[in-house]
Amino acid sequence: MAQLDAVLGCPSLQVPEGHLARTVLGMVAELDVSRLETQYSSLGRHGYAPRNVLAVWLYASLIGIHHASKVARACQTDAAFRLLSGGYAISDGTLKRFRRRNGTFFADAIVQTVRFARERGVLPIEELAVDSMRLRAHASTKAVRTLKRSRERLEELATIDSDVLSPTEREGHEAKLKKHREAVKECEEKDCTSIVVTNESAALMKFPSGAGLPGHRVTVTAAGISERLVIGVLVDADATDSGKLEAALLEARSVLERAGAATSGLQAAADAGYFSEKDLQFSAHNRAWVDVLITEGAAATNTLPTKEPGLFDRDQFTIHPDRSATCPAGRLMQGPYPHHHGRTMWLGVGCGDCPQRARCTKGKQRTLTANLNLETVRDQMRERLARPGGRERYNQRIATVEPVFANIEDVMGFRRASSRHATTILAEVLLKILAHNVSRLLAARKLSCLWFQLEDEFWSTL
Template sequence: MNGVPAWVCGGVAGEWVMAVNVRSGDLDQLFLMPPSVRDWLPEDHLAFFVLDTVAELDLTAFYASYPADGRGGAVYDPALMLGVLLYAYCTGERSSRRIERKLVEDVAYRVLAVNQTPDHATLARFRSRHQEAIAALFGQVLGLCVKAGIVDAGMIAIDGTKIAADASFFANRSREDLAAEILDEAEQTDAAEDALFGDRRGDELPAAWSGGRDRRERIRAALDELEREKARDYESRVAERERKEAASGKQLTGPKPRPDTARRAKPRRANTTDPHSRIIPNTGRGAMQGYNAQTAATAGGQIVVAAEVTVTTNDQPHFVPMATAVTENLADAGHDEPVGTFVADAGYWTAANGTADVGAEVLIATKKPADHRAERPDDHKLSVLAKVNRGELSQRKAGEILGVSYTWVGDMTKRYFGKDGPRAGRAAEPTPAEWLPVIERLNRGEINKREAAGELMVSGTRINSMLAHVRGEAVEPSIARAVMDEKLAEPRGSALYAQRQHTIEPVFGNIKGNLGYRRFTRRGLDAVQSEWRLICAAHNLLKLRTAGA
């Protein structure tokens, strides 16, 4: 019998001695009493914490998707399936096939599933069928964190991280490639199938034809995405034009945007595997096919309070939406205290973001304006440029003498020599103390824009932005930058901004480094959004468990 010691004896030269006290083990021994799976794991195991968490969640949306009349085949309990899924994500496992294997081999999974064994297809269908309800779990888990008192909204850090899509970089195609090379081939395949198989069902096709229709659907989806991108470009240009006209009080000159005149240096490309994903530069690592995952976290405890996925590389457009999402999520989670300060790095800096009214103080590192003007050439270079201006040297010959390109020679000759003689360029951007008096004179009608631009040696576009600031129509970037730099230079602002890296980077470190989530396993923006929120919900669950330990 299991658990009963057996005495193993041995004799030496006729003398019996006690040997080893061992416990016998019998694989054929039956349980004398019905076993309880709760006895298989220690009480403080993560699996039981996940089960207790699922018991606190509102799963109405999950059950509502099934018929309420009791008809049809039996389904696995959504609470059971959700417990398995949450535990898998908390331990860094997302593969449905590996989870299926663990439901047989891993004791924790067997406890969570109560010895039931849904296969990988069932797990994948559950995750796809309930993707909206799964995404909504993020808010419920955040509510549990608020109830536990571990959410401190005094300082919220916002940042983005690049996560690879479940698609290849080399699956990107231009519209012409999709239409001429792939789509035509797909239509030929359709015709060949129709001629060979007639009107029979698709599941009767041999294996050699399998997957073709799904690929064609993805190709058509990629073409649709290209059309939507073109439409969004047109709408954004129209909206920008309307905004400028409203600010100036008069119609702009020049041709109006048209849907068929999207000008781009390179043709748009869409991915045939995941049409929503984009080619995104990855700092120091080239480029990847992926998404920009925006995240906001608290300074105390690194609790994620907002999680969104975007397809744009630039972080600037996402600051205000993320700040708004944080406020709404905290309110829905029952957090009564307002956010104290939003902190973000220089990737989010714009004058509009720095002065945005988001219900809290804003601290964003500023980007120093780039000075694209070349430094004044030395006397030797100027003498060579003067010869070019007089026609004594060609631009190409002067470029060989100076060791520069002939285009540089041409640009510098125009800059420093003209029909009116040598010109001097501005060494730096004019300070507000310099340009405010000039623009105020312009606003009073004492001088015109050309005279103001000549006096300040800036472009007409800069004059327009300066004038809009004086009139109260917009915040001039240099003013907003100076105000933000002053805030960041103060001891309080400096101390708050110093916490940014220690607030948001540990979140990405845990998600990418500890849990191993560097690539999405689902495809499409909605599916990826659901998965990112589930990942962040798992991160918060682990934080909640540690806080309650």
């Protein structure tokens, strides 16, 4: 029912048909929000309908308003926001609490959007792609501590004689020692290269602009070249993509299962950032339910670089099925011997009088190391990409997942988290992913309506 405000007027009459706010409201009406409604009671003070608050946040996210204070002001003056809020001026505190407390619901709502896509036939599970984006953290660069720099500073500070310092200088010296010792200890405990002292969920990351800034890594699994629906989300502080494919695809499979979609016959593509031994091992061992295509990265050359340019590298040596090795001169090498980090080592024989010595080693004996496990899964991935259609299918990756990041960062304008707390950061990211999925479902509905309209026009002309 249209409700008239004596000053601002009736938002139902002011917002035109087909407006984004109305389509968002219609989509929210399809979502099951019973999880939210159980948090409210008929006793005590009056609360806002959770469906209205959710609609406000989704619409605000889609048009690029991410600060609760700005959304609250829009609820007072903007007709579209007033329509979504039911005519109430929702406060910024209420909006923040809603976003902070409902991360679990946002994750469940994403599953619901995937279910809607399955029911409408716009969920191609054979067109999955995995990649990540970097999200600016709510932290200053002054709060960043790197393991390398802290160790260097501790060595520099150790050369200073504290006995010759004044009491004030000695106090500052001790504070610096404490700061860097704590940074080294925390980095070693977490097995990471950097920390952000004011934000435990962030780390130093290199952004596409080339700047090193505190950030979060958001790993996304998307489905469909044209649909681009997100079906899996992970948020962490890892500096690279390496080793994250397993967690990303298992999360995607869990979402598909909860949405009632098929969880076998999946096919996923990932870029060179996932060309690591762990990710390749996962791809090789899970082909029963997911076919993974990863293009080669730096890890494809599994040998350590030679100290001198022009020397023979791994490709000039032959490793036989029994794990014996032959050098470029055709001589059988000593070994194999276990080496560190899962590698295997062989030693040259007769290097002193070998005619190839100048091209093989500058020392007395050539040492060859290789990661045989990596070579095995690397060759399997090469063979998979070489099959008919393999490279073409991989090339579809960029059209599947990259537009997701373009929509979130450029269209929606979400590039920085607004909180330092891990639960709130995750809830905020899930809210933006939910808004993205809503926009994709609305786009699919629009195309479907257009198709039926064109079809009717075609048949009417016959």
